[in-house]
Amino acid sequence: MNLMLDVQLAEELDDFADFLPSEEQLQQWAEAALAGRTEFEEPEMTIRLVAPEESQELNSEYRGKDKPTNVLSFPFEAPPEVPLELLGDLIICAAVVQQEAIEQDKTTDAHWAHMVVHGCLHLLGYDHIKDDEAEIMEDLERQILASLGYPDPYLDEEK
Numbered sequence: 001m002n003l004m005l006d007v008q009l010a011e012e013l014d015d016f017a018d019f020l021p022s023e024e025q026l027q028q029w030a031e032a033a034l035a036g037r038t039e040f041e042e043p044e045m046t047i048r049l050v051a052p053e054e055s056q057e058l059n060s061e062y063r064g065k066d067k068p069t070n071v072l073s074f075p076f077e078a079p080p081e082v083p084l085e086l087l088g089d090l091i092i093c094a095a096v097v098q099q100e101a102i103e104q105d106k107t108t109d110a111h112w113a114h115m116v117v118h119g120c121l122h123l124l125g126y127d128h129i130k131d132d133e134a135e136i137m138e139d140l141e142r143q144i145l146a147s148l149g150y151p152d153p154y155l156d157e158e159k
Contacts, residue, residue: 012051033120055093073122
């Protein structure tokens with residue numbers, strides 16, 4: 001697979017520069033989430049790293065929740081006659097990811113990897129609204145993250 005990844009950084013991220021993953025890490029995590037997807041030869045996607053204000057604005061507009069969130073997924077749905085392999089966009093709030101990593105006692109890299117994998121699975125059509133859907137999605141996340149050498153992201157939440 002040859003993932004074409006466009007990484008965008010919001011200008012307001014200077015305070016988080018030490019906590020941001022590299023483009024290579026983002027690429028690796030996204031490719032791991034997409035591995036084995038034979039329907040894509042050269043998928044394209046964007047990951048935009050943002051400050052809380054932009055995350056809150058988008059979360060409010062698209063989900064009706066007036067607060068910043070860790071990751072938002074915007075899948076692209078091309079008309080059937082348009083042969084694009086554009087998966088969509090992920091918007092990841094650096095401040096929320098950093099704060100969650102601290103609160104959940106996780107390494108920053110492990111939590112960033114989880115957010116990228118989680119968001120990519122949303123772009124692929126997975127969801128976690130219903131319990132059975134959540135179980136499928138969380139199992140996939142565990143497998144993908146384990147393949148990258150990261151621990152189960154849900155382990156502490158289940159105690």
